[in-house]
Amino acid sequence: MDKVTIDGVELMLSHPDTSKIEWIGQHEIMERLLACWLVVDKRDVPLCPRLIGKPGVGKTTLAMAAAKKLQKPAYIYQCTMDTRPEDLIITPVLSEAGHISYHASPVVSAMLTGGICILDEGNRMSEKSWASLAPLLDHRRYVESVLAGIKTYIPQAKGQKFLFFKIL
């Protein structure tokens, strides 16, 4: 498991998705999605596109295929109505030895590696959980973890930063 240290707190990163995905046809929708992440000026921030559609039309597949096309690690978070704000950011885990380790969510793992985060079935998630992502989805581009006592910024050094989410 990869680790990153932020403000003296060691974070264990999530595992990116490794499934073999192939997007067939429908090139226009793929191009439109990739266009959301184009940046021209270095002050530009990539958009956070939202995919909406009936079940089975290929939303999750498209998101994963887009990440593959850009050769970026894709971190998928499966949202539910029980998803809590801390689940989306950093979760403390008590180890056998009795010390606490902090696990970065797929959202934070994508931020820290310059990858893509797919919030799958985000429509199920509560307003409170969405609110915890507000500073990430607007121009501020950071999340705060009160549990780990740190404010996690997207590091600029990793180049293009993407965040992507979808709603069923």
Ligand SMILES: Nc1ncnc2c1ncn2[C@@H]1O[C@H](COP(=O)(O)OP(=O)(O)O)[C@@H](O)[C@H]1O
């Ligand atoms: N354009 C496409 N290329 C390849 N597979 C597709 C495409 N559209 C849909 N599928 C397939 O259809 C199934 C359902 O797609 P999925 O992405 O899970 O839909 P959704 O997330 O919209 O409910 C998957 O098995 C996926 O592989």
Ligand SMILES: [Mg+2]
């Ligand atoms: Mg889906």
